[in-house]
Amino acid sequence: MSKQKTSIQQKMKQLEVIVQWFESDEVDIDEALLKYEEGLVLVNELQSDVKVAKNKFTKLQKSFSKDQ
């Protein structure tokens, strides 16, 4: 679960890098094709990661009251 969390952040970074690349002046069509595909994969993964991920609440067994 927490591994997926990291990757949401990483994927978001990667996607941002791709968008920035497209915004640059000199864009090569071969590379554009690759970046586009890469971006598409990231977008789809991020969509499902963000939608699907569930929080996990665990009550720790450790007691902080005096009598235990």
Added chain:
Amino acid sequence: MVSHNLDLFNSGLDDPPGVAPIFTVTDFVAVINQTLSVAYPDVIVEGEVSSYKVNQNKFVFFDLKDEMSFVGCFMMVFNLRVPLEDGMKVRVKATPKLTDKGRFSLTIKSIQLSGEGSLKRAYEILKTKLEKEGLFASARKRILPELPQRVVIIASGDSAGYGDFEKIADERWGGVEFDLMHVQVQGEDAPRQVIEALDFANESAQSYDVIVLIRGGGSLEDLAAFNDEAVARAIASSRIPTLVGVGHEVDVTLAGLAADKRASTPSNAAQILLPDRREYLSLVDGYAISINNFVTRLIDGRRRESRDKLDFQMGSLLETKLNDISALMRALKGYNPRQALQRGYSIARFAGSVLKSGKSIKSGDAIVLELSDALIDSEVKNVKAKN
């Protein structure tokens, strides 16, 4: 020796006058203390503080009084958890005692402020003190991680405040592991439990990103644990960044001031801690649309170029690539401009190109507006620059 005297005392009661036991003074004091400790091992007395003083930074003396009476009190400084002043109303837990000098006094084990007035006053005194020390300084505050992965919640697991936090957290974001450390958030033992939980989280092998301390609203007395000096200090010295959401909007607790980030309520703590899923998704959506636009533009540009050059070989090579891209774009369901059209956006075209700036058209030009289900031939009446 003392128990021997007690026996004497007890048997003496039944003896006829004249044979009553004769105590030494020391024995008498001991017997009285023994009797008191059996009859009143712990008493709770409420009254007003007067003649408060601290000797050698170790011993606290004051009188506890009401309209009719007063009784002397004694305690050690380290047992004193609240700032005291003459006039404050307090509730003391104490053992009654007769001293060697024949003075009756209460030896105090713990002391609690009672009444809004005392609590407010103590809050002000402590706030000023901690502020002076720089405990609440903004320079000390750390920024909470943008996307926390492991979070400790210190709260009462059955409280409405905790329930609120959980609900809002689930609404906003997912994939976070929350470990609840259940503590009492009210009552005499609450500060100790909160501090122990803070220490436990800080010393834990789990690498927690944030500690969230929450409690629902209540009176100043209910929130006393979060205005406790030791609790405020423990929060300020936490190695792990802290977020405190205690009470209602109006309650500014010392714990909140000492934290890296203060939330106004438990729900607000969840809002501060986690991003909103919907905002995140629309950000992703926006990126997808802009990549799409770039590629669409690229294709249009290259198509025109190859037509202009009449370079058939190059053109056919390019066409293959463009077809690949088109196939990809078809695969990119939901992220093409069509989806934007469904949502009410429209695309304006002039002479076959997408209009991105008003500079490329003038009044009288014929443009085509593309909606999700229609194309509208239009004529430009006027072009005004946006500021």
